[in-house]
Amino acid sequence: NAGVTQTPKFQVLKTGQSMTLQCAQDMNHEYMSWYRQDPGMGLRLIHYSVGAGITDQGEVPNGYNVSRSTTEDFPLRLLSAAPSQTSVYFCASSSRAGPYEQYFGPGTRLTVT
Amino acid sequence: GQQLNQSPQSMFIQEGEDVSMNCTSSSIFNTWLWYKQDPGEGPVLLIALYKAGELTSNGRLTAQFGITRKDSFLNISASIPSDVGIYFCAGQLRTGNQFYFGTGTSLTVIP
Numbered sequence: 001n002a003g004v005t006q007t008p009k010f011q012v013l014k015t016g017q018s019m020t021l022q023c024a025q026d027m028n029h030e031y032m033s034w035y036r037q038d039p040g041m042g043l044r045l046i047h048y049s050v051g052a053g054i055t056d057q058g059e060v061p062n063g064y065n066v067s068r069s070t071t072e073d074f075p076l077r078l079l080s081a082a083p084s085q086t087s088v089y090f091c092a093s094s095s096r097a098g099p100y101e102q103y104f105g106p107g108t109r110l111t112v113t
Numbered sequence: 114g115q116q117l118n119q120s121p122q123s124m125f126i127q128e129g130e131d132v133s134m135n136c137t138s139s140s141i142f143n144t145w146l147w148y149k150q151d152p153g154e155g156p157v158l159l160i161a162l163y164k165a166g167e168l169t170s171n172g173r174l175t176a177q178f179g180i181t182r183k184d185s186f187l188n189i190s191a192s193i194p195s196d197v198g199i200y201f202c203a204g205q206l207r208t209g210n211q212f213y214f215g216t217g218t219s220l221t222v223i224p
Contacts, residue, residue: 004155041216042117042119042203042214043156043201043203043214044214045211048211090155092155100146100158100212101158101161102158102212103158104155104156104157105155106155107153107155
């Protein structure tokens with residue numbers, strides 16, 4: 001089991017560029033989430049999904065899109081990158097049987113210049 | 114968004130000492146969680162608490178769900194160097210699926 005994998009590990013973008021952060025899990029978990037982590041702040045929820053085809057907004061969704069076409073994958077799209085989106089992004093998954101036991105990926109460190 | 118106030122922000126302790134940290138909120142939470150994050154890694158769940166007054170242990174770690182449902186506490190006994198990291202609390206409101214995270218407590222253990 002690889003658990004939760006995220007790619008890329010590091011990324012530098014220019015303002016206005018778009019990109020997709022990839023997240024995959026091999027635990028057949030129903031729930032998946034994207035968080036961002038900024039210095040001095042806890043993790044903040046961007047978007048989440050309770051199953052394939054179902055997504056919902058979290059605390060800070062603006063500037064990000066998600067889709068969930070399969071159970072395994074939950075990509076996060078930045079439509080037009082801004083310096084305020086410089087952050088570390090974490091993907092997490094959990095099962096319906098244990099929704100609170102989220103397994104986090106290793107993170108993607110994104111810098112927008 | 115919800116504000117979870119975590120204290121202290123950082124701690125420097127000698128190996129073998131006990132550690133206490135807490136998390137408070139102005140809102141009532143249904144579930145409290147405690148995570149540890151090592152540098153360059155994602156958070157790892159340590160303890161989950163599901164009802165007011167609950168006291169749960171995981172090895173040298175003990176966490177409590179406050180009676181008011183607005184706070185939670187984490188204690189680490191007899192600290193060791195591998196306890197170094199950032200500890201986060203997280204809570205889930207009575208309604209909704211979202212978890213809200215505290216700002217973290219950075220723990221340094223001096224051998």
